[in-house]
Amino acid sequence: MSLLDIKNLTLEIDSQSGWIKALDKINLVINEGQIHALVGESGSGKSIIVKAIVGAISDRWRITADRMTWRGQDLLTMSVRERRKIIRSDISVIFQNPKSSLDPIVTLGDQLKEVILATRLEKGMFWNRAKRRKKYASELLHRVGIKDHEVYMRSLPHQIPNDICQKFMIAMALASQPKLIIADDPTRGMEITDKSQILKLLSRVNQVRKMSILFVSHDLLAISSMADHMTVLYCGQTVESGRMSQLRKRALHPYTKALLESAPSFRSDLPPKSPLPSLGGTIPTFQHLPIGCRLGPRCPRARRECVKVPEVRRIHEHTYSCHFPLHRDKK
Amino acid sequence: MNDLLSVENLTFENCHGKRWQRKGTKFTLGPVNFSIRAGETLAIVGANGSGKSLLAKLLVGLEQPDSGAIYLNERKLEQYDNKHRVLNIRMVFQNSNESLNPGITLSSILEEPLKLNTNLDSQARMRKVEQTLKLVGLLPEHRFFYRHMLSDGQRQRVALARAIILNPQVIVADEPFAALDPSVRSQTVNLLMELQRELGLGFIFISHNLGIVRHISDKILVMKQGKVVESGKTDVIFHWPKDEYTKKLVQAHQALISGQD
Numbered sequence: 001m002s003l004l005d006i007k008n009l010t011l012e013i014d015s016q017s018g019w020i021k022a023l024d025k026i027n028l029v030i031n032e033g034q035i036h037a038l039v040g041e042s043g044s045g046k047s048i049i050v051k052a053i054v055g056a057i058s059d060r061w062r063i064t065a066d067r068m069t070w071r072g073q074d075l076l077t078m079s080v081r082e083r084r085k086i087i088r089s090d091i092s093v094i095f096q097n098p099k100s101s102l103d104p105i106v107t108l109g110d111q112l113k114e115v116i117l118a119t120r121l122e123k124g125m126f127w128n129r130a131k132r133r134k135k136y137a138s139e140l141l142h143r144v145g146i147k148d149h150e151v152y153m154r155s156l157p158h159q160i161p162n163d164i165c166q167k168f169m170i171a172m173a174l175a176s177q178p179k180l181i182i183a184d185d186p187t188r189g190m191e192i193t194d195k196s197q198i199l200k201l202l203s204r205v206n207q208v209r210k211m212s213i214l215f216v217s218h219d220l221l222a223i224s225s226m227a228d229h230m231t232v233l234y235c236g237q238t239v240e241s242g243r244m245s246q247l248r249k250r251a252l253h254p255y256t257k258a259l260l261e262s263a264p265s266f267r268s269d270l271p272p273k274s275p276l277p278s279l280g281g282t283i284p285t286f287q288h289l290p291i292g293c294r295l296g297p298r299c300p301r302a303r304r305e306c307v308k309v310p311e312v313r314r315i316h317e318h319t320y321s322c323h324f325p326l327h328r329d330k331k
Numbered sequence: 332m333n334d335l336l337s338v339e340n341l342t343f344e345n346c347h348g349k350r351w352q353r354k355g356t357k358f359t360l361g362p363v364n365f366s367i368r369a370g371e372t373l374a375i376v377g378a379n380g381s382g383k384s385l386l387a388k389l390l391v392g393l394e395q396p397d398s399g400a401i402y403l404n405e406r407k408l409e410q411y412d413n414k415h416r417v418l419n420i421r422m423v424f425q426n427s428n429e430s431l432n433p434g435i436t437l438s439s440i441l442e443e444p445l446k447l448n449t450n451l452d453s454q455a456r457m458r459k460v461e462q463t464l465k466l467v468g469l470l471p472e473h474r475f476f477y478r479h480m481l482s483d484g485q486r487q488r489v490a491l492a493r494a495i496i497l498n499p500q501v502i503v504a505d506e507p508f509a510a511l512d513p514s515v516r517s518q519t520v521n522l523l524m525e526l527q528r529e530l531g532l533g534f535i536f537i538s539h540n541l542g543i544v545r546h547i548s549d550k551i552l553v554m555k556q557g558k559v560v561e562s563g564k565t566d567v568i569f570h571w572p573k574d575e576y577t578k579k580l581v582q583a584h585q586a587l588i589s590g591q592d
Contacts, residue, residue, distance in 0.1 A: 041512035042483070162379060191378050191539045196583040218512055221542065225587045262513040263542055272546055272565070273524060278517035283482065 003180055003212050004030040004053065007067040011045075011052055011236075013286070014060040020286050022048055022061075023236045024294075027312065027319070030180065030212050035203065037223040037244070038216045039259065040233030043283050046216045047096075048236075050184050053214075054087050055080075071179075089117070092173040094183045098165035102157040108168050109153025112137045115175045140171040144201055163194035170201060181205070182214045187222050199226055220263045224248060232256050235284060235294040237309075242318035252318070252325040255279075255295050293323070301326075333405060335533045336390075336420075336501050337366035341399035343382075343389060360385055360557040362399060367550065369500070370527060372534045374544040374565070376580065377554035383537045384425070386554070387503050390535065391422045403500070418448055418497055423504035427490035431478045437464075437489055438474035444497055459496065467492045468522060484515035488522070495526065504536040508543060520547060541584040545569055553577050 011023040023045050030036045040046045052063060055075070068075045070086055078086075095101040103111055113133050121132045141149040144167045157165055166186060173181050183202060187195040203226045206213050215227055223230065224244060231241040232255065240253040251257045261277045279298045290296050292307035299306065301324045310321045342361035360382040367373050375383045388394045390401065392413060401408045408416050424430040432440055441460045445451055451459065461471040467488040478486065487507065494502050507523075508516050524547060527534055538544050544551065544565070551568045553561040553576065560574045572578045 041514065192541055192583045192587070193378070193579055196587060199587075220513065221587045259513055262517040275521045275524065276517035276546070278521060279514050280518075283512065283515070285482070 001071065002029050002031050003071060004028070004214075005067060005069045006053075006065060009049070009052065009063070009065040009068060011048060012062045012064075014062075015287070017287065019062065020289070021236060022286060023052070024309075025312075026233075026236075026238050027241070028231060028238075030214060032179070032212055033206070033210045034229060035206055035213045035215060035227045037227035037230040038214060038233065039218060039220065039223060039230060041218055041283055043235070043285065044233040045236040046218075046233060047184060049233075050093065050182050050214075050216060053182065054091060054093055055083050089176055090179045092176055092178040092181055094166075094169050094173050094181065094186050096185045096188055098169045099157055099162065102165060102168070104157055107154055107156055108160070109134075109137065112140065112153070112168065112172055112175065115172050117176055120175070120177065137171075137175075140175055141168075143174065144168075144171045145197070146171075163190060163198065166190070166194075166198055167201070170198070170205075174205065177209075178211065180212045180214065182216065184216045185218075186215075187217065187219060195222060196225075202226065220259065232259065235289060236286075237294055238312075238319075238321065239295070240318075240320040240322075242320075246318055250327055252320045252327060253322045254299050254301050254326060257326060293321075333368075334366040334402070335369045335371075335404065336535075337402045337405075338363055338390070339400050339402070340364060341386075341389060341396050341401065343385060343394065343396050345385075358382070358557060360389075361396075361559070363552075363559055365550070365552055365559075365562055367501075367533045367535070369531045369533055371550065372527065372536070372548045373550045373552060374548035375535065375537045375552045375554060376539075376541070376544060378556075380556075381554040382557040383554055384505055387422065387505050387535070387537060390501075390503050391420050392416050393422075414448070419499050420501045420503060421494040421497060421499040423490050423494050423502060423507050425505040425509070427486045427507075428478075428483070431486060431489060433478045435477075436474065437476050437478075440489065441474070441493055441496055444493065448497060463492045463496045466495070466526070482515075483511055484518060487511060487515075487519050491519075491522070491526075495530070495532075498530070499532070501533040501535065504534070506537050506539070508538060508540060516543075523547070541580065542588075553580070 006026060006028040009023055009026040010021060012019040013022045026049060038046055038049065051057060057063065065076060075083060116133055116136055121129065121136060124132055137153065138149045146152055146164060146167055152160060152164060187198055199222055202213055205211055215223060217223055227244050230244050230247050232239045234255050240247065240251065240256045247256060248260065251260060258279045284290060284294070292309055296302050296306045303324060305323045310323045312319055312321045340362040342359065345358040363386060365373060375386060377383050385394065389396050395410060403419055438460050441463060442456050445456045445459060460474055464471055464473055469485065469488055481489065508519060511519060520543060523534065526532060548565050551562065551565050552559055553574065555576050561568060561572065561577045568577060569581055572581050
């Protein structure tokens with residue numbers, strides 16, 4: 001059974017010029033033990049999806065969905081209390097910028113101990129509960145690869161390097177032993193050795209504990225090294241979704257192709273200093289969204305039909321929404 | 332061909348903390364040696380806190396080195412000779428979003444270096460601003476815009492326009508591509524390479540993205556804890572890394588590309 005199943009999620013934001021569709025019919029299915037990547041540029045609504053899943057929703061947003069279930073239970077009709085219970089025990093989020101999402105005036109050890117549920121501790125007497133909690137916390141830190149846990153647990157977020165902060169965030173996410181970890185751009189602004197360490201850590205967690213990971217990022221290099229499935233977003237629309245290998249080999253949507261080509265590392269045949277292929281124009285803001293397929297104005301293959309929103313089409317596991325996909329021209 | 336910019340035994344020492352209370356932690360940079368020719372690109376790679384940004388600041392003169400010398404066209408850059416340095420070495424700052432003044436229009440932002448460093452009158456300045464905006468792929472009308480009206484890629488273009496408006500010979504950029512999205516990033520990379528070809532700029536940049544480093548740079552300087560551990564041609568370093576740290580970097584990069592952990 002799929003862990004998280006979202007169908008036609010639409011999220012509208014109230015603004016001066018009426019309701020804006022920040023997310024437009026998003027489909028996302030995450031199965032157990034899977035690493036699913038959510039790729040998109042800034043402003044494509046990746047973080048909004050994360051917020052919609054964990055229920056951190058503002059009053060000025062309106063959410064409608066055909067289906068949004070967590071292991072068969074409907075998340076949308078659930079009461080806030082029940083939903084919070086599920087989120088607390090089964091889903092945890094690693095936020096983008098570890099230094100700004102950790103509390104700056106509480107020591108890291110205290111922050112980590114705070115998220116450990118009492119039910120996760122061994123049985124024992126109440127007077128050494130603090131001790132057991134500390135032991136559990138240091139075990140968590142060892143698991144994510146921090147050796148001097150004594151030193152780091154006493155320090156504040158600004159005193160330690162960025163990658164250790166991120167490891168603390170991951171330890172905090174693992175503390176409640178969730179089913180799904182949502183990693184919201186965990187490797188942003190990191191150098192490559194730290195990045196590959198964090199990625200290895202995440203994929204090990206996935207293999208050893210069978211946790212699913214929803215990996216939200218725009219760093220294709222990081223994604224392609226670990227994810228098995230990928231969903232590409234553009235401006236709040238799902239553009240293409242399918243197996244990573246398939247998408248890399250034969251992307252059907254022009255946007256996916258442009259995205260893959262924008263990383264020079266993927267192509268060994270590219271001569272140095274040659275111009276990189278790129279789409280013209282920039283990402284539209286939410287106030288000025290084009291109608292129909294939102295890639296329209298930037299798309300090299302756009303024709304008149306593109307002012308209508310394309311239907312979602314499917315070939316086996318591979319879904320895409322484009323009127324004129326690549327590789328499938330009619331003879 | 333002569334070297335455009337060369338750096339010899341550049342060192343810098345920085346003490347954190349109050350020395351009379353406890354022993355301050357010392358950070359020493361260098362000695363750094365490198366040289367680039369016109370139209371060449373040098374990439375500086377290294378861990379956080381390895382002194383990459385400090386080196387960039389030393390080059391543009393935001394910090395004064397303790398010893399060593401920087402030569403531009405075989406002429407030594409002296410401390411009092413700021414004008415010469417300012418006209419020829421320009422910097423693109425790390426966060427283009429925050430380095431632009433939100434309160435003034437783009438024309439005022441771009442005009443400022445002209446006002447301070449040239450004798451052009453206001454009409455000539457305006458013409459220059461328009462030319463530069465066109466050169467980086469913006470419209471002349473953009474000079475009436477404010478920072479918040481632009482997208483990330485356009486801001487990066489403005490930051491670049493500010494750097495090239497004085498017709499410098501060298502541009503120093505501190506992580507110019509880090510904050511950009513993939514599709515906008517490749518646009519910016521293309522723009523930079525095009526400008527370099529047209530104007531014959533020497534380009535020094537700091538980046539974490541080894542894919543881009545490999546693509547656009549001619550030489551690489553690898554830094555670790557203030558020391559240059561390896562430097563040389565891009566191809567050589569990527570194929571035959573010598574130092575332990577460089578090997579680690581290149582291996583991590585290759586592992587990410589091939590998808591094997």
